[in-house]
Amino acid sequence: MLPVYRTIKQSGETKLEISKSLFITYACPAATEAEAIAVIHNIKKQHKEANHNCSAYVIGQHGQIQKADDDGEPGGTAGKPILDVLHKSAVKNAVIVVTRYFGGIKLGAGGLIRAYTKAAVDGLDAAIIIEKQLHARFAVEINYALLGTVENQLRLHHYPIENKEFSHIVTLTVLARKGDEEKLLQLIADCTAAQAVVKPAGETYVDGG
Numbered sequence: 447m448l449p450v451y452r453t454i455k456q457s458g459e460t461k462l463e464i465s466k467s468l469f470i471t472y473a474c475p476a477a478t479e480a481e482a483i484a485v486i487h488n489i490k491k492q493h494k495e496a497n498h499n500c501s502a503y504v505i506g507q508h509g510q511i512q513k514a515d516d517d518g519e520p521g522g523t524a525g526k527p528i529l530d531v532l533h534k535s536a537v538k539n540a541v542i543v544v545t546r547y548f549g550g551i552k553l554g555a556g557g558l559i560r561a562y563t564k565a566a567v568d569g570l571d572a573a574i575i576i577e578k579q580l581h582a583r584f585a586v587e588i589n590y591a592l593l594g595t596v597e598n599q600l601r602l603h604h605y606p607i608e609n610k611e612f613s614h615i616v617t618l619t620v621l622a623r624k625g626d627e628e629k630l631l632q633l634i635a636d637c638t639a640a641q642a643v644v645k646p647a648g649e650t651y652v653d654g655g
Contacts, residue, residue: 447649448507449580449624453539455653458572464561466549470496471569473542476503479511482541486515489543497548500524500562503541504532519546523558531566537575542566577654581621583608583647584630588616592638599637605630606652619647 454475462469472489476482482503490499498517502525505511512532514525528542544565553561588596593616600607600620609619622630634642 447580450577450654451507451539451651452535452537452575452577454537454570454573455576456574458569458574460565460568460572462561462565462568463549464564465551465553465557467551467553467561468547468549469561469565470545470547471542471565471572472545473540473566473569473573475539476505476541477539479503479505479513485541486543489545493545495547496545498524498546499543500528500546501541501543502526502529502532502566504529504538507538509533509538519558519562520555523555524562527559527563528566531563531570535570535575537570542569544569578651579654580624580649581606581652582624582627582649584620584622584627585645585647586618586620586634587643587645588618588638588641590616592616592641595637596634596642599633603629603633605633608650621650621652623652624649 454473457474460471474485476485482505486501493499498519500515500517500519502514514529516524528544532540544562606621607618608621611617631644634644
């Protein structure tokens with residue numbers, strides 16, 4: 447798993463007019479290929495009268511799944527430029543759809559590539575982009591008397607508590623950014639006089655600050 451990757455947190459939408467053609471861009475998050483396809487389908491449904499709804503998506507931290515669709519524009523003049531924008535921005539788990547209402551003036555292959563590139567860049571700029579940071583999870587088992595101290599120290603050193611479970615003991619699910627695991631373990635040992643039981647509990651991605 448990558449230690450960090452960029453993705454869309456909040457969708458962006460823009461409009462651009464070039465030679466009387468209207469280009470409407472949607473840049474949206476998509477955690478799976480099915481989600482990306484659903485976004486494209488919904489936008490096509492919304493813009494039934496449009497001449498083209500061209501799109502591209504990149505799914506997976508390593509871009510394992512990617513696709514570009516010219517949707518009737520000359521081959522390589524729409525979908526690929528949109529996909530290139532995603533590649534250059536290093537944004538993953540994202541889909542961009544550019545809807546075109548033809549204005550009567552042909553742009554030519556070069557003009558189309560420039561138009562779809564500009565539209566995709568504008569749409570992505572309008573979206574909120576974040577970094578997803580890989581964190582290790584730890585289950586920290588402590589007695590109730592230590593709860594306040596441990597919580598205060600974790601908060602002070604910016605280690606998020608993802609979950610709390612209460613039984614005869616308290617189990618905190620604590621997150622540490624990759625590379626900071628040993629610091630977290632030492633902190634817990636220090637503030638509990640080594641009384642805590644700490645167990646690895648997998649990994650997860652957390653929104654960067």
